[in-house]
Amino acid sequence: MTLTNFKFHGGIHPKQLKDLSRDRAIESISWRDEDEIVITLSQGIGSLNHPILSIGDSVQAKQRISECYGEISVPVHSPCDGTITAIEERPATHPSGLQAVAIVIKPDADSSKIDINKANDLVNHKIDVSKLSELLSSLTAEEIISKIRIGGVIGLGGAGFPTCAKLHGGIKTNIETLIINGMECEPRITCDDRLMRERAIEIIAGVEILDHLLHPNSIKIGVEDNKPEAILALEIATTSSTSSIEIITTPTLYPSGGERQLIQLLTGKEVPSGTLPSAIGVVCQNVATVAALYHALLERPLTHRVVTVTGDGVESAGNYSVPIGIPIDSLLTQCGVVDSVRITVGGPMMGFELHNSRSPITKTVNCLIVEKNSSLPSAPERYNCIRCASCSDACPAKLMPQQLYWAAQSRDFEQTEKLNLFDCIECGCCDFVCPSKIPLVSYYRYAKGVIRGAKQEQNRADEARVRHEFHDARITREKAEKAEKLAKKRAALKAKKESNKSTDKPNDADKKGAAIRAAIKRAEAKKKAAAANS
Amino acid sequence: MLIAALVIGGMATLFGALLGYASVHYKVEGDPITDKIDQILPQTQCGQCGYPGCRPYAEAISNEGAAINLCPPGGETVMVSLADLLDREPVALEQEERPPSLALIDEKTCIGCTLCIQACPVDAILGAAKLMHTVIATECTGCELCLAPCPVDCITMEPIPTDITDWSWPDPDMFKVAA
Numbered sequence: 001m002t003l004t005n006f007k008f009h010g011g012i013h014p015k016q017l018k019d020l021s022r023d024r025a026i027e028s029i030s031w032r033d034e035d036e037i038v039i040t041l042s043q044g045i046g047s048l049n050h051p052i053l054s055i056g057d058s059v060q061a062k063q064r065i066s067e068c069y070g071e072i073s074v075p076v077h078s079p080c081d082g083t084i085t086a087i088e089e090r091p092a093t094h095p096s097g098l099q100a101v102a103i104v105i106k107p108d109a110d111s112s113k114i115d116i117n118k119a120n121d122l123v124n125h126k127i128d129v130s131k132l133s134e135l136l137s138s139l140t141a142e143e144i145i146s147k148i149r150i151g152g153v154i155g156l157g158g159a160g161f162p163t164c165a166k167l168h169g170g171i172k173t174n175i176e177t178l179i180i181n182g183m184e185c186e187p188r189i190t191c192d193d194r195l196m197r198e199r200a201i202e203i204i205a206g207v208e209i210l211d212h213l214l215h216p217n218s219i220k221i222g223v224e225d226n227k228p229e230a231i232l233a234l235e236i237a238t239t240s241s242t243s244s245i246e247i248i249t250t251p252t253l254y255p256s257g258g259e260r261q262l263i264q265l266l267t268g269k270e271v272p273s274g275t276l277p278s279a280i281g282v283v284c285q286n287v288a289t290v291a292a293l294y295h296a297l298l299e300r301p302l303t304h305r306v307v308t309v310t311g312d313g314v315e316s317a318g319n320y321s322v323p324i325g326i327p328i329d330s331l332l333t334q335c336g337v338v339d340s341v342r343i344t345v346g347g348p349m350m351g352f353e354l355h356n357s358r359s360p361i362t363k364t365v366n367c368l369i370v371e372k373n374s375s376l377p378s379a380p381e382r383y384n385c386i387r388c389a390s391c392s393d394a395c396p397a398k399l400m401p402q403q404l405y406w407a408a409q410s411r412d413f414e415q416t417e418k419l420n421l422f423d424c425i426e427c428g429c430c431d432f433v434c435p436s437k438i439p440l441v442s443y444y445r446y447a448k449g450v451i452r453g454a455k456q457e458q459n460r461a462d463e464a465r466v467r468h469e470f471h472d473a474r475i476t477r478e479k480a481e482k483a484e485k486l487a488k489k490r491a492a493l494k495a496k497k498e499s500n501k502s503t504d505k506p507n508d509a510d511k512k513g514a515a516i517r518a519a520i521k522r523a524e525a526k527k528k529a530a531a532a533n534s
Numbered sequence: 535m536l537i538a539a540l541v542i543g544g545m546a547t548l549f550g551a552l553l554g555y556a557s558v559h560y561k562v563e564g565d566p567i568t569d570k571i572d573q574i575l576p577q578t579q580c581g582q583c584g585y586p587g588c589r590p591y592a593e594a595i596s597n598e599g600a601a602i603n604l605c606p607p608g609g610e611t612v613m614v615s616l617a618d619l620l621d622r623e624p625v626a627l628e629q630e631e632r633p634p635s636l637a638l639i640d641e642k643t644c645i646g647c648t649l650c651i652q653a654c655p656v657d658a659i660l661g662a663a664k665l666m667h668t669v670i671a672t673e674c675t676g677c678e679l680c681l682a683p684c685p686v687d688c689i690t691m692e693p694i695p696t697d698i699t700d701w702s703w704p705d706p707d708m709f710k711v712a713a
Contacts, residue, residue, distance in 0.1 A: 042698070096701040409707070442706040449702025456700070457576070464577035464675045467656040468587065474657075 001231055004222075004250045006268040008261045010396045011253040012429045014187050014349065016226060021310045022190040024318035026198055029334050030113035030326070031080070037105040037325035038090050038360040039076050041066060044160020046073035051087050051103055058083050061112065062301055064150065065103055072165045074152045076103070079303035079323035081111035093328070093345060093362050097355030105325070113323075132205060133242070135297065136212045141171050144213055144297065151296025152363070156305060157181060157192075157257070157286035158346060160364040163293055166285070169278040170214045176281035177267055178216035180207060180290055182223040182230065183250070183257030186347030189367040191306040192287050194319040196223070196230035199291055200237035204245070206290030209297055211243040214283060219245045220266045221287075226252045254349065255427040259284050261396050273423050288366075307331070307361060313341035313370035322361055328368065329357040337370050344369040349428040383436035391430035391440060397423045401430040405440050408447040413454075416447045424448075567596045567620075574615045576608045579655035580677030582629065587655065601625070606632045607676065635676045635691040637669045643688035650680035650689060 031037060041049040049066035059065060059078040066075045082105040092100035136144070149164035180203070184192040196203060211219060223231050231247060238245045250256055250265050260271045263282050271277050277284055285293075292302050303324055310317045315336025322331055328343065343354040345365055354368075391401035399420055407415035421444060430440040571592035578588070583604035585591040594600035595616070602616040602625065609631035617624040639650070639659075646664040658674045661667030680689050 048699070092698055094698050094701075095703070096696075096698060098696065098698050098701055100698045439706055442703060445703035446705050453700075453702060460675075461575070461577040463673070464579065464656050465572070465588070467658070467673060468577065468579050471655055471657050 001235060001247050001249055004248050004265050006265055008256070008264040008396055009398045010394045010429060011255065011261075012394055012432050013252070014254055014432060016252070017187045017310075017348075018190050018193070018226070020188075020317040021308050021319055022193055024190075024194075024316075026191075026194050026306055026319045026321050028113070029320040029322050029331055031107055031323065032330060032334070033109065035107070035327060035330045036085065037078070037080055037082065037107060037323065038102045038327060039065065039078070039105065039325040040090070040092055040100050040102045040360060040362055041076065042100060043076060043363045044074075044154040044162065046070070046154075046162050046165075048101075049073065049075060053084055053103075055084055055087060059105060062299075062303060064152075064301065065105075071168060072162050074149050074154055074162045074164065076324075077152055077301040077303050078105055079325055080105065080107040080113075082107040091356035091359045093354065093359040093365060095352035102360070132208070132297075133212075136209065141213055144209065145171070147299075148293045148296045151293070151299075151301040153289060153292045153296045153302050154363055155286055156288035156292060156363065156366065158350065158364055158366060163285065163289055166278075166283060167210075167213060169276060170283040173278050174281060175214045175216045175278070175283050176218070177283075178207070178210055178214055178219045179263060179266055179282060179284040180219070180221040180287055181257055181259070181262055181284055182221055182227075182234070182287040183262060184227070185224060185252070185254045185257035186349050186367075187254070188310050188369055189308050189347050190310075191308040191319050191366050193227050193230050195288055195291060195306055196227070197233045200230075200233040202291040202294050203234070203287050204237045204241050204243075206292075206294035207245060208241060208243050209294060210283070210285065210290065216283070219243055221245060221247045222250055222256075222262050222266050223247065224252045224256060225249045255396055255425070255429065258396060258425050258427060260425070273420060302363060305361070305363060305365075307365055308367040309335050309370065310367065311341075311344075311370040312375055313337055313339055313372040324363055325360050327358050327360055328354065328365075331361065332357065332368065332370060340373045341370045342373060342376060344371070349432070350426060380437040382438060385436055385438060388435060390433040390435065394429040394433045396427060396429060397425055399424060401440050404447075405438065405443055408443040413447055413451050416444075417451060421447055421451070565593075565596065568592045570619055571595050571616065574608075574612055574619065575605060576612060576675075578607045578675040578677045580607060580675070580679060582606050595620070601628070603627050604629075606630065607634070632676075633693060635693050636671055636674045637676065637678070637680055638690050638692045639667050639669055640688040640690070641666050641668065643686050645686055647685060649683040649685065653679045653683045655679060 041051065047068065047070045049068045051065060052067045053059065053065055058081075060081050061079060063078050064075050065078050065084075068075050084103060085106045086104040087101065088104070089099035090102040090104065092098060092102075094100070139147070145164050145167050148167065149162070153163045155161045155163060182192060182196050184190070207219060207221070221234060223234065231249060234247050238247065248266055255261055256265055259277060263277055263284060264270055267282065269280050269282070271280055271282070288306065296302065304321050305324060306319055306321050308319050309332065314332065318335070320331070320335070332343070343357060344351040345354050345368060346352060347367055348369060351367065351369065385402055385405065387402060389402060392399075395401055404416055404419050404421060404424070407413070407419060424444050426441050426445060428441050431438075434440060572589055575588040575592055581587060583591045585594055591600065591604070595602060602620065602622060603613050605612050606627070606629045610627065613627060614624055616622070644666050646661060646666060648661065648663050648667070650667060651659045651661060655677060656673055656675055658670045659667055659680065660670055676691065678691060681691070
């Protein structure tokens, strides 16, 4: 274990509030008999999936149930044996509260409710290293990535970026540092902490796969110093590893788990604005993602994940391994939520309020915060900006939040872009420190939406212009072609007529004359023959 | 005196030659202002402005000084952008702003007459004579030009629903006013 020498700009120290769930071991919670499994087709970032089965088809646990096109997209799998009962719009686990197309599966009564393979690994507490290295050496890099993709692995830290896409970028460039993100810097969340404590061997096995794939010069696992047990567990697991893995401890500071912030913390290098980490030779993966890709390589697709359930509205807060697709209300009822509560999906800093508790757990849900409505503080009164610049001091992306706020508020979106709005990671540090309680991030999110919408509109308009120009060109060309054809026909007709006048008639006369002459000859010959006969 | 006249005369010739050269060498192809206006217009090609398409309207604005408030699909955004570009005063829209919509062919009623295909300015309708037609939703600009030619009135304009992929966060000031 080493301490980091680097730091990033800004950051805040919100109350950790992790005690409710950090000492609760990962337990399995599954569907009840009356539940159905709802698997949203588009999970995380990427193009939409298409179902490959129809209503009434039976599925088996771990069976792939969708097809995806394009590199930045991964399929989804069924967590249970069951029957597909519907493919329709269902409430999505999304800040909009809108609906999204989902595959609905009714689990069979005798379907296994726990993630058997992962459970077995845990019981044996051992990973067959020689088998893994044998498997790795028999596959090409492309095959390994394709297995990870078909296994449905996306970033489990929150954003849900398909892992295969990151790795594709990684094998194309020379990767200097592989960074594994075990920071879990948001308050309340403890699922990665528990995963590192209990399943460090799976994480290290996943790291070895990435080592084999990317050949980085160094591998660093970053963990905040508020998780000493996790650091210890990782240290023990790395002792038997063939890869040289460095575990680096960083001071507890939000948002040190942000990808760019973590890279700066561990390497001292800043990822330039508008580029990906691979541009400076870094690939960054979350610990849970790394464990998931290890399972994906062994044909165990991503069908379960660990979710932290916490807050004062839940009786048994803890960390639960749950099937992806289980309705959130089923999970919460089983955890003992009865009161009228507010549910936040994700951490308290970057999470969003859930509109419909029938929405399912998706691959990117890492935490559910359940708070009693009665204990919620009333919305703080908002004052005007006093230009104290506390937000600039706190901003980990080194932006000028108050300037961005003024520009966004006055709808000067061009100016927000000039102020590098799109470098904002929406971490909420500025909201946290603002003495006037201005919801700054919601202004940035709004501005980003408007700008993206305008760009989309512009793209559509450009496409329409091209199509219209092509349409016009086609009409003109068709007209010209028609006119040309007509002109040719006319010319041909004219030529025919003229040739009829000049040459055809004498020809006809010749032909007629010849025929007459031939007939006269034949008649003469007949007469001669008749005369000779008589 | 003579030297001064020669120097001035020489300079005049030199700069004249330079300007002449520049005007030939750096000649701008096309009409940059019309292009810029065309860039702002929404390219629905609907003709609701009274001109037979976006490009003709752009030409009319730049050459004939046509009004900048004639584009209903573009709405206020386009009008304000045009006012900015041309340094004119923003004016209220001539017609009501229209939310974006898509044409939808009722495929049971369609008789396959191809009239709408000929009317579509962006070739967004697919079909053949006496066969069912359908609108390519991603290409349709919502111009409504296919509505009038349809002999069986089987085309309707449907508002575009917001789904998760194009949803964006609402304006926080909306809540401030409400609260």
